[in-house]
Amino acid sequence: MFTGIVTAIGTVTKSEERGDLRVRVACPYDPATIAIGASIACSGACMTVVEKGGAAGDSWFAVDVSGESVSRTAPGMWNEGARLNLETALKLGDELGGHIVTGHVDAVGEVVDSEDIGGSTKLTIRAPKDIAAFIAPKGSITVAGVSLTVNDVTDRDDGTCDFTLNIIPHTGDVTTLGDLAEGDSVNLEIDVLARYLKRMQALAG
Structure with missing residues (x-):
């Protein structure tokens, strides 16, 4: 973990x-x-x-x-x-500074916009329809291995969604997120609770 x-x-x-x-x-x-x-x-x-x-x-x-x-x-x-x-890997007793991450990639997303706002970077990432329903405003998501909070989600007619993130300068400096540009691909992992909900939904269907 x-x-x-x-x-x-x-x-x-x-x-x-x-x-x-x-x-x-x-x-x-x-x-x-x-x-x-x-x-x-x-x-x-x-x-x-x-x-x-x-x-x-x-x-x-x-x-x-x-x-x-x-x-x-x-x-x-x-x-x-x-x-x-x-x-x-997380050790017993370590501080849980982000959220619980399994290291299993659920999908690959695409950066569709990167905008500088007051020193921070507003990233917009397009998620495929397979995981779009499990991304929620103020929920957690892992992007390229980084624990982040989703700001907003916009659903698209083809079933995909665009979600936005705020990358503060420190996060941009100590990760690869500061290098991302439009068209780049990123690994996405949905929140572990959403993963179980996804499985329950599949069984119910």
């Missing part, structure tokens, strides 16, 4: 096809604190550490990304040079 509070930005330094995709990520973590088999959320996708190395402040870890994971995450996020929001 995660909280959606990003603790570092990593950079993909190597991406190699080995059946699954073996991805090496450079990061500032202390490798002594990363266990082989540990979970790290990479821009919202929970991955298992299979290798590690380097030194504190200049380390790396590697993960195996299945074809299923590649198909369900934002295009290009596993390419060499891509920057990833990183979060290590």
